[in-house]
Amino acid sequence: MVLLQLDPFLNELTSMFEKSKEKGSVWVTLKRSSLKSKLQKRKLSSAGESIEYRCLIRATDAKKTISTSVGTKDHQRFQASYATILKAHMTALKKRERKDRKKSTEAEKKEGTSTTTKTKKL
Numbered sequence: 001m002v003l004l005q006l007d008p009f010l011n012e013l014t015s016m017f018e019k020s021k022e023k024g025s026v027w028v029t030l031k032r033s034s035l036k037s038k039l040q041k042r043k044l045s046s047a048g049e050s051i052e053y054r055c056l057i058r059a060t061d062a063k064k065t066i067s068t069s070v071g072t073k074d075h076q077r078f079q080a081s082y083a084t085i086l087k088a089h090m091t092a093l094k095k096r097e098r099k100d101r102k103k104s105t106e107a108e109k110k111e112g113t114s115t116t117t118k119t120k121k122l
Contacts, residue, residue, distance in 0.1 A: 002067070009057070009068035010081050016061045017089035024061060031056045035069060 004012065016026050033056040045051065055075065058067040070078045 004066055004068045006068060006070065006074060006078055006081075009059075009066055010078075010085060012064075012066045013059050013082075014085055014089075016059060016064070016066075017085065020061050021089070026059060026061045028057065028059045031058075033069070 013026075013028075020026050032053050034051045034053050035056070036051070052071075054072075055070040056067065057070060058065065060066075
């Protein structure tokens with residue numbers, strides 16, 4: 001597995017989103033990883049050393065797969081750039097229709113008060 005640096009990964013991800021704009025999908029997965037084998041992890045844990053975990057990020061569009069690893073120092077910068085890319089390329093999503101909450105709660109209150117006044121009269 002070849003890991004790209006952060007900026008080339010974000011550039012490739014942007015191009016993947018642009019290519020799949022008309023037809024296709026892009027899958028992005030995030031996973032906690034130490035990038036070490038199980039044997040190396042056991043040696044480190046038995047020696048009492050702490051294991052530095054990183055975030056492994058993979059993106060694929062069924063033709064091409066790219067991946068990168070983000071450490072704790074670069075996490076904030078990467079997350080901001082990643083969020084910007086996602087917001088820019090999620091234009092095909094439909095906004096859901098929301099019911100007006102104020103009207104529905106006011107209607108429920110009116111119904112609730114009218115039933116309580118009726119029971120008081122009885």
